[in-house]
Amino acid sequence: MNPSGSLTPSPRTLDVQSLAHFDGLLAERPGSAHGWHVQSLDLRGRSEALGQVDVRGAVFLGCTFDPGVEDRLRSNGALLFPRLEGVPFDAYRGRLYTPQELYAGLEAHPYEELPDALVYQWSILPDQRHRLDATLAAALHDHAIGDALDELLDGGRQNGGSFVGVMGGHAAQRGSAEYAAAAMLGRKLALAGRTVATGGGPGAMEAANLGAYLSRTTPEDLEEALGTLAAVPGFRPSVSAWARKAAAVVERHPEGAESLGIPTWFYGHEPPNYFATHIAKYFANAVREAVLLELCDAGIVFLPGAAGTVQEIFQDACENYYGAVQTVTPMVLVGRDYWTREYPAWPLLERLAAGRPMERQVFLVDNVDEAVEILS
Numbered sequence: 001m002n003p004s005g006s007l008t009p010s011p012r013t014l015d016v017q018s019l020a021h022f023d024g025l026l027a028e029r030p031g032s033a034h035g036w037h038v039q040s041l042d043l044r045g046r047s048e049a050l051g052q053v054d055v056r057g058a059v060f061l062g063c064t065f066d067p068g069v070e071d072r073l074r075s076n077g078a079l080l081f082p083r084l085e086g087v088p089f090d091a092y093r094g095r096l097y098t099p100q101e102l103y104a105g106l107e108a109h110p111y112e113e114l115p116d117a118l119v120y121q122w123s124i125l126p127d128q129r130h131r132l133d134a135t136l137a138a139a140l141h142d143h144a145i146g147d148a149l150d151e152l153l154d155g156g157r158q159n160g161g162s163f164v165g166v167m168g169g170h171a172a173q174r175g176s177a178e179y180a181a182a183a184m185l186g187r188k189l190a191l192a193g194r195t196v197a198t199g200g201g202p203g204a205m206e207a208a209n210l211g212a213y214l215s216r217t218t219p220e221d222l223e224e225a226l227g228t229l230a231a232v233p234g235f236r237p238s239v240s241a242w243a244r245k246a247a248a249v250v251e252r253h254p255e256g257a258e259s260l261g262i263p264t265w266f267y268g269h270e271p272p273n274y275f276a277t278h279i280a281k282y283f284a285n286a287v288r289e290a291v292l293l294e295l296c297d298a299g300i301v302f303l304p305g306a307a308g309t310v311q312e313i314f315q316d317a318c319e320n321y322y323g324a325v326q327t328v329t330p331m332v333l334v335g336r337d338y339w340t341r342e343y344p345a346w347p348l349l350e351r352l353a354a355g356r357p358m359e360r361q362v363f364l365v366d367n368v369d370e371a372v373e374i375l376s
Contacts, residue, residue, distance in 0.1 A: 013037050013059075015147070017094030022046075026053065033058040033078075039094040039144070043069075061092035084137050088118045091140040096148045097279040099250070102272055103243055111239035111271065116281075120268030123283060138283040146291065149280045152260070153295055163260070164194040164375055165296035167312045168204025168303030170270055175230030179207045182303055185334075185368035186211025187222060190257050192376035194298055198276065200261025202235050202242070204303045206273035210249075213256035213275040225249045239271045246274035260295075264288045289315065299330030299361075301371045304338045313345050320358040332363045332371045339364060 016022050016038045025036070026049045034057035042064045043050065050069060056077030062084070065073070070080055084091050102116040111117050128134045153163070166185060172178040186196045186208035196212035198205040210229075214222045228249055235242040250256065261276025266285035282288040293300070293316050302313050313333070320328045331349070333339045339346040346364050353359040365371050 015039065015094060015151075016041070032056070037061065038063055040090050040092045062090065084133075084140075087134075087137045088115070088122050089137075089141055091137045091144065093141070093144050094148060096145065096152060097272075097281055098277065099247075099272065099274040099279065102279065102281070103247065103274065106240070106243055106247060111243060116272060117239075117268075120265050123265050123268065142282050142284050142287060145280050145282060146287075149262075149291065149295075152278055152280075162194055162298035163197045163296050164189050164298045165292065165300035166196055166198050166204070166208035166303065167300060167305065167309050168208070169305030169309055170201050170203035170205065171306070172203040172207060172303075173233040174207075174226070175233050178204065178304065180226055181368050182207035183211035183222060183226060185301060185303070185371060186213075186259070187215045188368070188372040189301075189375065190215035190259070192372060194375065195259060197260040197262065197292065197296055199292060199308075200263030200272050200276050200279055200281070201267070201270045202273055204305065205261070206246070206275060209259045209261055209273055209275035210246075212259035213250075213277065214253060215257045216255065217253055221253065225253075235271055243271065243274055250274055262288055262292045293319065297329060299332065299375050301332045301334060301368075301375070302339075303368075304335045304342075306343070310343060310345055313349065317349055317352055317358075317362075320361065321352055321356060323358075325357045328358045328361050330361045330363065330375060331358075332365060332374055334365055334368055334371050336364055336366050 013035045014037065016025065016036055019041055022038065022041060022043070030053060032054040034054070036058045038058065038060045040062045044064055044066050047066045047069050050073065055073055058078045059081070060073065060078060061081045064083070074080060081092065103114055105114050122128070123138070166182065168182060172182060182204040189196050190212040196208055198208050210225065211222065214225060229245050232241045232245045256275070256277065258277045259275070260278050260280065261272060262280045262282070263270070263272045264282050264285045266283065272279055272281060289312070293312065300316055302309060313331070316331055320331065333346055333349070349362055353362045363374055365374070
């Protein structure tokens with residue numbers, strides 16, 4: 001599956017996502033801009049340079065131009081998609097989010113006034129999901145996020161990396177044994193050369209991203225961070241206080257290791273965590289779930305969780321059940337008693353796997369150390 005949602009091969013195009021890249025291309029005097037996809041750039045002051053290149057076949061998405069330039073570009077064969085007014089996000093963005101972007105202004109303002117919350121508020125306005133302009137804006141945004149995620153994944157795998165998913169409930173509180181175990185899992189996976197990918201939310205997801213983020217530091221640094229975070233155990237009643245504690249940890253350790261979070265505004269009441277260095281946040285939860293499971297080429301660890309985690313177990317199981325032998329990836333359920341008694345997903349998963357290629361790729365373990373041993 002292509003995270004951008006494309007179901008067919010696409011022609012080779014050149015994504016131009018920064019002014020430095022754009023200016024560099026023009027400095028080469030290319031003659032033609034055919035195949036350029038220029039995303040959300042302020043191109044004012046570059047009218048003369050644009051007039052010296054053949055723009056037939058070029059696409060400009062949400063760019064800003066000097067007066068009169070748009071008409072000239074159209075008449076010369078370029079395709080222009082306008083900026084969308086009244087939308088609190090860039091529908092043509094060329095990169096993933098960072099925590100600092102979603103939480104911009106956190107130091108002085110409550111969470112409800114920050115970019116992440118404002119986008120969620122926009123998404124739940126009355127009849128918003130039924131309005132054509134809102135639906136189009138959200139779809140364009142999710143396609144752009146998928147495209148940016150493709151680039152991240154391609155870069156990671158070209159460098160020999162692989163992605164391990166960590167799924168688990170949002171209810172694991174900071175200061176709890178469950179939270180500490182998830183953080184240690186994230187740390188050990190990162191030290192084993194894996195890139196940790198989570199649903200990007202609070203609880204076990206935050207803990208796994210935290211452990212990965214601090215994997216370059218000492219175990220004592222992780223213990224200190226866990227203690228700092230425990231002062232605000234959860235995002236209720238105050239997302240602001242919860243996020244500020246996390247931001248303080250990141251400020252103390254600004255050079256953390258990379259990890260990925262894939263949250264959704266569909267569950268916008270659950271804020272994204274501050275420790276995923278790359279955040280692919282979608283409006284469409286179905287796309288987000290499919291993408292998250294698909295990218296985990298080195299397997300997935302399922303920590304204790306409730307409905308969402310159970311759904312992810314069997315969605316991943318379905319992919320493994322029907323997939324080609326070469327595409328089956330490990331599934332590791334952590335918590336023998338939890339997955340056989342509390343939420344008995346294991347017996348059904350084991351029964352599904354019997355006699356299938358996936359049979360040797362499903363595991364039930366007692367603790368995160370065993371999970372890391374299997375996946376590393």
